[in-house]
Amino acid sequence: MADKPTNKERLKELGEKIEAGIREVFDSGKYAEYLKVMSRFPTYSVNNQMLIRLQRPNATKVAGYNKWQQFERQVKRGEHGITIIAPTPYKKKIEEQKLDPDTKAPMLDANGKVVMEEKEIEIPTFRPIKVFDYAQTEGKPLPQLAADLFGNVQHYEAFMEALRRTSPVPLTIEPMQDNMDGFFSPTAQRIAIRQGMSEVQTVCACIHEMTHATLHNYEKQRMEAAAGDPSKEPPKPKPHQIEEIEAESTSYMVCQYFGIETGENSFGYVASYCKDRELSELRACLNTINKTAGSMIAGIEKHFAEVCKEQGIDLSEQKNEPEQTVPAAEEPSAEEPAAPELDPIDQLASDIDQFAFDFDPYEYRDQVEDREAEVKDLAASLRHGGARGVQDWLQSVLDENEPGEDTAKAAELMQRLDQLAPVQEKLLLLDEAVYLHLQTTEGGYDYTLYDKDTLRQMDGGQLDAPELPLSTAALKICEMHDLGGQSIKYAPLAMIETLQEAAYQQMQEAAAQAAAPESTMLPDAPEQALDEYPMPDPMLTLDDLEKCGYRDGDMLPLSKERAMELYERDLTVYAVVDGGSAEMLFDREEFDTQAAGTMYAVSREEWEESPEFDARVQDRLNHQEERERAFLSHEGDCFAIYQVAENDPQRLRFMNMDWLNAHDLSVERGNYDLVYTAPLPETGSMDGRLHKLFEQFNFRRPADFHSPSMSVSDIVAIKRDGVVSCHYCDSVGFQEIPGFLPSNPLKNAEMTVEDDYGMIDGIINNGPKATVAELEAQARSGQPISLMDLADAVHREERDKKKSVMEQLRQSPKQERKKTAPKKSAEREL
Numbered sequence: 001m002a003d004k005p006t007n008k009e010r011l012k013e014l015g016e017k018i019e020a021g022i023r024e025v026f027d028s029g030k031y032a033e034y035l036k037v038m039s040r041f042p043t044y045s046v047n048n049q050m051l052i053r054l055q056r057p058n059a060t061k062v063a064g065y066n067k068w069q070q071f072e073r074q075v076k077r078g079e080h081g082i083t084i085i086a087p088t089p090y091k092k093k094i095e096e097q098k099l100d101p102d103t104k105a106p107m108l109d110a111n112g113k114v115v116m117e118e119k120e121i122e123i124p125t126f127r128p129i130k131v132f133d134y135a136q137t138e139g140k141p142l143p144q145l146a147a148d149l150f151g152n153v154q155h156y157e158a159f160m161e162a163l164r165r166t167s168p169v170p171l172t173i174e175p176m177q178d179n180m181d182g183f184f185s186p187t188a189q190r191i192a193i194r195q196g197m198s199e200v201q202t203v204c205a206c207i208h209e210m211t212h213a214t215l216h217n218y219e220k221q222r223m224e225a226a227a228g229d230p231s232k233e234p235p236k237p238k239p240h241q242i243e244e245i246e247a248e249s250t251s252y253m254v255c256q257y258f259g260i261e262t263g264e265n266s267f268g269y270v271a272s273y274c275k276d277r278e279l280s281e282l283r284a285c286l287n288t289i290n291k292t293a294g295s296m297i298a299g300i301e302k303h304f305a306e307v308c309k310e311q312g313i314d315l316s317e318q319k320n321e322p323e324q325t326v327p328a329a330e331e332p333s334a335e336e337p338a339a340p341e342l343d344p345i346d347q348l349a350s351d352i353d354q355f356a357f358d359f360d361p362y363e364y365r366d367q368v369e370d371r372e373a374e375v376k377d378l379a380a381s382l383r384h385g386g387a388r389g390v391q392d393w394l395q396s397v398l399d400e401n402e403p404g405e406d407t408a409k410a411a412e413l414m415q416r417l418d419q420l421a422p423v424q425e426k427l428l429l430l431d432e433a434v435y436l437h438l439q440t441t442e443g444g445y446d447y448t449l450y451d452k453d454t455l456r457q458m459d460g461g462q463l464d465a466p467e468l469p470l471s472t473a474a475l476k477i478c479e480m481h482d483l484g485g486q487s488i489k490y491a492p493l494a495m496i497e498t499l500q501e502a503a504y505q506q507m508q509e510a511a512a513q514a515a516a517p518e519s520t521m522l523p524d525a526p527e528q529a530l531d532e533y534p535m536p537d538p539m540l541t542l543d544d545l546e547k548c549g550y551r552d553g554d555m556l557p558l559s560k561e562r563a564m565e566l567y568e569r570d571l572t573v574y575a576v577v578d579g580g581s582a583e584m585l586f587d588r589e590e591f592d593t594q595a596a597g598t599m600y601a602v603s604r605e606e607w608e609e610s611p612e613f614d615a616r617v618q619d620r621l622n623h624q625e626e627r628e629r630a631f632l633s634h635e636g637d638c639f640a641i642y643q644v645a646e647n648d649p650q651r652l653r654f655m656n657m658d659w660l661n662a663h664d665l666s667v668e669r670g671n672y673d674l675v676y677t678a679p680l681p682e683t684g685s686m687d688g689r690l691h692k693l694f695e696q697f698n699f700r701r702p703a704d705f706h707s708p709s710m711s712v713s714d715i716v717a718i719k720r721d722g723v724v725s726c727h728y729c730d731s732v733g734f735q736e737i738p739g740f741l742p743s744n745p746l747k748n749a750e751m752t753v754e755d756d757y758g759m760i761d762g763i764i765n766n767g768p769k770a771t772v773a774e775l776e777a778q779a780r781s782g783q784p785i786s787l788m789d790l791a792d793a794v795h796r797e798e799r800d801k802k803k804s805v806m807e808q809l810r811q812s813p814k815q816e817r818k819k820t821a822p823k824k825s826a827e828r829e830l
Contacts, residue, residue: 043294046286048084055082059133066357068132069371073139077369077699081130093120155304155313156199162304163206166296167191169213171206181205184212186219200260207296208251214292216243246289253293254300344420348413349379352390355409359397369699380732381687382420389688391417395492426470427496430478431486434458437496438474440466445473448499449481455502497683500721530630530638530677533704534616536607537562548599549580555601563600564591571610574601608703617706624674632742634719637680639693642672642715642740643707654712656731667728667737672715675707680718690716690727690734717741 044052052059062082065075097106098115107115164171169184171191176182182193182205191209193202218237238246307313353375357364368374378390394417397410425439435450441462448460459481463473478484535541540557555574558566567573567588574582575590576599585591607613620627631640644653648671652660660667676697680689696702697710710716714729715737726741727734770778772793 044084046283046290049290051084052082056133058135061134062131064129064131065371068137068139071140073137074370074372075132075137079132079136081132083128084131086129093118095119155308158307158311158313159203159300159304160206161307162300163203163210165303165307166299167206167210167213168217171210173202182209184209184216186217189217189220203260204251204255207254208247210296211247211250211292212243214296215246215288242285245285246292249289250293250296253289254296257293257297258300343379345382346375346379348416348420349375349382351416352378352394352413355413356393359406377691381691382417389684392492392684425496426474427491428474428484429487429489429491430483434483435491435495435499436474436477436483437499438470438477440470444468445470445477447477448503449483450499450503455499456506457499457503497721530634530679531620531627531704534613536566536602536613545576545599545601548576550576550582550599550601551580554604555582556604556607558600558602560591560594560598560600563602564588566602567591569610569612571602571606574603575599576601604703613704614706617704621673621675627677628674628741631674631677631717631719632724634679637721638719639678639680639689640674640717640719641676641693641697641707641710642669642717643675644713645671645673648672652713656712657728657735658731667715667740669740676702676705678702680720686718686720686725686727687733689718694729715740 052062059082062084063071065081068075095116095118098117099105100107109115169189169191171193173193173195175196176192176194178194180194181197181201182191184191191206191213193205193209197205216238353371357371382390391414394410394414398407398414401407425437428436428438429452430436433452435452437448437450439446443462443464444466445463445468446460447463449458450456451458463477463480465473465476468476474488475484478488536556537558540559542553542557545555545557555576558573563573563585567585573585575585575594577583577594582601628640631638650665650671652665652667652671684692693716694710697705701709710729712729712731715726716729716734717724717726717740724741726737728737770789770793775789775793
C-alpha cells in the first residue's frame with residue numbers, strides 16, 4: 001500500500017495545483033469567475049483563494065470545524081473539507097554575533113573574542129489544514145448585511161461618503177463628456193466622476209478610479225521616494241494594459257464583495273495580453289489585485305459604519321460574521337454570555353474534549369466528525385464506568401511529554417476522573433515492588449498481586465466489603481498483605497493487559513513442561529482463520545501486486561486465467577506494465593500480446609460491487625460452526641458480531657434488554673447468525689472497544705460486511721487475553737450476557753477450581769483439587785488429564801510453599817523481562 005504523504009509532499013502537490021490554476025484563470029472565460037472567488041475571501045492569500053476555487057468554486061464563507069461551532073453551526077456528516085495552507089511557525093533559539101548598533105561590526109570582549117548572544121527567531125513553516133464552506137454546515141443562520149447593494153444602492157449617499165473617505169485623493173461628481181465615466185488626474189491629485197450616471201455605475205467608476213489613484217499614482221510615488229532618499233531611482237510606470245487589468249479587476253472584485261451587480265464584464269483582453277507572461281508576473285498581478293481590493297474593502301466597511309452612525313442609520317441587524325482568516329482554535333471571548341452551569345460529569349466530558357482539541361487540533365479534526373455528539377457519548381461512557389480509555393490516553397500524555405502546561409492539565413483531569421467517574425478497576429504500584437490490580441464485583445473487590453520485576457502473579461483474593469470506596473479498599477488490601485508502607489502510586493491501566501498476558505503465558509509454559517510427554521503425542525492441528533477479505537484471486541495477495549511496482553492500493557491482483565475469467569463477466573481488467581503502470585485491456589486478444597509473467601489487476605471498487613464478491617461474503621453464513629471455532633481458538637485478541645437470524649421465532653430483532661426481561665425471554669445462540677469475525681487491533685477498555693466497534697459498523701463499515709448496521713439486539717463477542725465475553729447491544733450502550741457462547745479454556749479451568757464464582761477473572765485463584773503427584777499418576781496409567789488442572793495444581797503447590805508476599809519478594813531473583821513497567825513519570829501519588 002502507498003505510504004501516507006508527508007506535509008512536505010502535500011505542500012508540493014498543492015503548490016503545483018496553484019501554479020496550474022493561475023495559468024488557467026488567465027483564460028478570458030475563467031478570469032471573471034476567479035475574481036468572484038477572490039471577492040468572497042479578500043483577506044486570504046492568492047494561494048488559498050486558488051485552492052478554494054479549485055476544490056469548491058461556489059464557496060461563500062469558509063472556516064475551520066471549531067470556528068463554525070463558535071457560530072452555533074455544525075459540519076454536516078460526510079462532508080469533505082477544503083484543503084488550504086496554514087502557517088505553523090515555530091520559535092527557535094540561536095546564537096549569533098552581537099553587532100555594534102552604530103557600525104554593525106561584531107563586538108569583542110576583553111579578550112578580543114567575538115561576543116555571542118542568544119536570540120529567539122521564528123521559523124516560518126506551513127501545513128495543509130481543512131476548512132469547510134458555509135453550505136457544508138447546518139445550524140443557526142449567519143446574519144446578513146443590512147443593505148445588500150443591488151440595483152439602486154440602499155443608503156447610497158452614505159456609501160458614497162464612505163468612498164470619499166476611503167479614497168486616497170479628493171473625489172468629486174461633476175459634468176463631463178458622455179464617453180467618459182471618470183478619471184484620475186495625477187497632476188491635480190484628484191478623482192472626477194461623471195454626473196448623471198446610475199448609482200451602481202457611479203459606485204463602480206469611483207472604485208475603478210480609486211484603484212488608479214492607489215496603484216498608479218506615479219507622481220506621488222516619485223515625490224515620496226525623493227523625500228526619503230534623493231538617490232533612489234523613481235518608480236517606473238506600468239504598461240497601460242496592466243494598469244487597466246489591475247483597476248478593472250479590483251473594481252469588479254470590490255463590487256462583487258458588496259453585492260453590486262455590474263453586468264457582464266469582458267476580460268477578453270486579459271487572455272491576449274497575459275498569454276506569454278511568466279508565472280511570476282501573473283502571480284504578482286493577482287497578489288496586487290488581491291491586496292488592493294482587500295485594503296479597499298476594509299476601508300469602505302469601516303467608513304460606511306462611521307457614516308451610518310453619524311447620520312443615525314440603523315445597522316443593528318448587521319452582525320460580525322466569521323473572520324476571513326485561516327481558522328485556528330480560539331477560546332470564547334470574555335464578552336460572550338456565560339454558559340449555564342453543567343452537571344459535573346457533563347462538564348468533565350466537555351473539559352476533556354476541549355483538552356483533546358487543544359492538545360492536537362489537527363488530529364482531533366481528523367478523528368471527530370460531530371463534536372457535540374462526541375461530548376455526549378463521552379459523558380454517557382463516564383457515567384457507566386467507561387473511564388478507562390480516557391485514563392489511558394491522559395496517562396499517555398503524562399508519559400510521553402515533558403512536564404508543562406499539557407501534563408498539568410492531564411493530571412488535573414485524571415484527578416477529577418477519579419473523583420467523579422465510577423471507576424471499576426485500578427492498578428497501583430506498591431513500594432516500587434508489587435502491582436496491585438483491583439476490580440469491583442457485586443460482592444466487593446477482586447484483586448491480584450504481581451511482582452514488578454518478573455511480572456509473575458504472586459497472590460490474589462477477594463475483599464468482601466462492597467461498601468468501601470475503591471481507594472479505601474486498596475488501602476485495606478495493602479494492610480492485609482503488609483504492603484504499601486513506603487509508597488502507593490498509580491500505574492497506567494494499559495499495564496494490566498501486560499500483567500495478565502504474562503501470567504497466562506507462565507501458566508501455559510508450566511502446564512506444557514509438566515505434560516510434555518503427553519503433548520508430543522498429539523498431532524498439530526492447523527489454526528482456523530477468522531473471516532478474511534475475499535480476494536478476487538485467492539492465490540495472490542497485495543504484496544504480489546506491490547512487487548510488480550503498483551502501490552496505489554486501489555487495485556487487486558489477478559493471474560492471467562482469473563483475469564480472463566473476470567473479463568468474460570464484464571469486469572474491467574488491467575495489465576500491470578512498465579514498472580507499475582496499470583493499462584486497461586479492451587479486447588480479449590490483448591491478453592495474448594502481454595509479456596510472459598505479466599500481473600493483471602481489477603479495480604477494488606468494481607470487485608466489491610460485483611455479484612461474486614457479495615456471494616462470497618454471504619456464503620460465510622453457510623459455515624458458521626467452522627467460523628465460530630476459528631474465533632474461539634484464535635490466539636490473538638479478536639471479535640465476532642452476531643445478528644438475529646431471519647427465521648428467529650422470538651422476533652428479538654431491535655428489541656432492547658428491558659423488553660426481553662418484560663417478556664421473560666433469554667438470548668440464545670440458536671436464534672443468531674454469526675455475520676462477521678476479525679482481529680481486535682484497538683487497545684483500551686472494554687467499553688471503549690465496544691464503542692469503537694459500534695461506530696465502525698455504523699459509519700465506516702468494512703467492504704466485506706454486507707449485513708445491516710450494528711443495532712439493538714446485536715451481540716458482540718470479544719476475545720481478549722484468551723477470555724471470551726459477550727455483550728448485548730442495548731438501547732444505550734452494551735450489557736454483558738453470560739452463557740451465549742461456550743466458555744474459553746481458561747475460563748473453564750477457573751470454573752472447575754474456584755470456590756467463588758465472583759473470582760472468575762481470567763486468573764485461577766483457589767479451590768482444593770488433585771495434587772501434581774496424583775495427576776501425574778493418572779497420566780502414567782493412561783487416564784486423560786486436564787492441562788489446566790495440572791497448571792492449577794502446580795501454581796497452588798508453589799504458592800503454598802511460600803509464607804508471605806514480602807518473603808516472596810525477598811527470595812525472588814531479579815529477572816530480565818520482555819515488557820517494562822511504567823516510567824516514574826507515569827505515576828502519581830494516591
